[in-house]
Amino acid sequence: MxxxxxxxxxxxxxxxxxxxxxxxxxxxxxxxxxxxxxxxxxxxxxxxxxxxxxxxxxxxxxxxxxxxxxxxxxxxxxxxxxxxxxxxxxxxxxxxxxxxxxxxxxxxxxxxxxxxxxxxxxxxxxxxxxVETLGAFPLPVEVVPFGWQTTQALIEETLVSMDVLGRSTTLRMNGAAPFMTDEGNHILDLHLKRIGDARQLAMVLNQMPGVVENGLFIxxxxxxxxxxxxxxxxxxxxxxxxxxxxxxxxxxxxxxxxxxxx
CATH class of the missing domain: 3.40.50.1360 (Rossmann fold)
Structure with a gap:
């Protein structure tokens, strides 16, 4: 094979x-x-x-x-x-x-x-x-379904002060419905292109209400x-x-x- x-x-x-x-x-x-x-x-x-x-x-x-x-x-x-x-x-x-x-x-x-x-x-x-620098792959962030759009807006606002090249975020979908994790949460994919300080970004994301965990493994x-x-x-x-x-x-x-x- x-x-x-x-x-x-x-x-x-x-x-x-x-x-x-x-x-x-x-x-x-x-x-x-x-x-x-x-x-x-x-x-x-x-x-x-x-x-x-x-x-x-x-x-x-x-x-x-x-x-x-x-x-x-x-x-x-x-x-x-x-x-x-x-x-x-x-x-x-x-x-x-x-x-x-x-x-x-x-x-x-x-x-x-x-x-x-x-x-x-x-x-x-x-x-x-x-990769030389993380970020070309969209960064997944797991968020609770309640108020996920508010969480998304908070993340996008915070990204303005982060060392990243892109700031757009999208809700991950499974067909016509939002993708659901095994824990029943949603995933926001952050299209950052380049992450200048991954450690700082990971800590900041996890301090936000509504964020369960992020996909940076430091x-x-x-x-x-x-x-x-x-x-x-x-x-x-x-x-x-x-x-x-x-x-x-x-x-x-x-x-x-x-x-x-x-």
Whole structure:
């Protein structure tokens, strides 16, 4: 199956596959949400079935929970797990300091809770997600439905004093209706183009009434596993200050993902 993948899908696959090296028998593992994270869940499921790997998975969304159960991973709640050994998740953008924008899939709140309750957070991404400065990808902000337009106006007013290039915001839709998160909230996407001070913006946004959480993940990620379309992987560890490169070998007939829908 991997021999038929596009270069970007192959990059996602090799990043996900390499990241499973962080998972050991008996661990409690945070399972991310999104297309790249779904490949990782499938890889872990294969390890459970074929290698006898024993882990407890804490999913960051209902769809990840369903996928994990489908591939044979034991799913538990974060309250039951209490603390996690590692969380592996994707990102919409990451910079040289391994700060992230997440929430393109709408699960940013659960993703941030799970990531911060882990000894390590490992991000898996194709090389196209790397940026010099965060902000090209719209920044998701989860808001409560009550008074969301007032919250939106407050955010737009506040952005005037922030170091950003764009200030437009849009309500995320699901067809004709507003998109709803697993917690029943809405998402405002902030089209900022460039974020000059991500740390400041994250703090300011979370002080606003009506804002539940924002998609800036600052000082949370410990390492990023970057996949390339030719099968190369690069592991950048922010704590150790190391960069490791390798070529990932995989079977051309691998059919892990024949029924995986992004």
């Amino acid at each position: 991997t021999g038929e993948l596009s270069p970007i899908d192959k990059a996602k696959f090799v990043a996900a596959k390499r990241a499973t090296d962080y998972v050991e028998d008996g661990m409690r593992v945070g399972l991310g949400t999104g297309s790249t994270a779904a490949w990782m869940v499938r890889c872990l499921g294969e390890m459970v079935r074929e290698q006898g790997l024993r882990i407890k998975g804490v999913p960051t969304s209902t769809r990840t929970a369903q996928l994990a159960q489908d591939v044979g991973i034991e799913v538990v709640s974060l309250d039951a797990a209490k603390w996690l050994d590692v969380t592996i998740d994707g990102a919409d953008e990451f910079d040289g300091n391994l700060n992230l924008i997440k929430g393109g899939g709408g699960a940013l709140l659960q993703e941030k809770i799970v990531a911060t309750a882990s000894d390590q957070m490992i991000v898996i991404a194709d090389v196209g997600k790397e 000082d949370i990620c410990d390492a990023v596993v970057v996949g390339f379309g030719d099968g190369r992987v690069e592991v950048r560890d922010i704590n150790a200050g190391t960069i490791e490169q390798a070529m990932l070998d995989f079977a051309e007939t691998d059919n892990l993902f024949t029924d995986l829908v992004d």
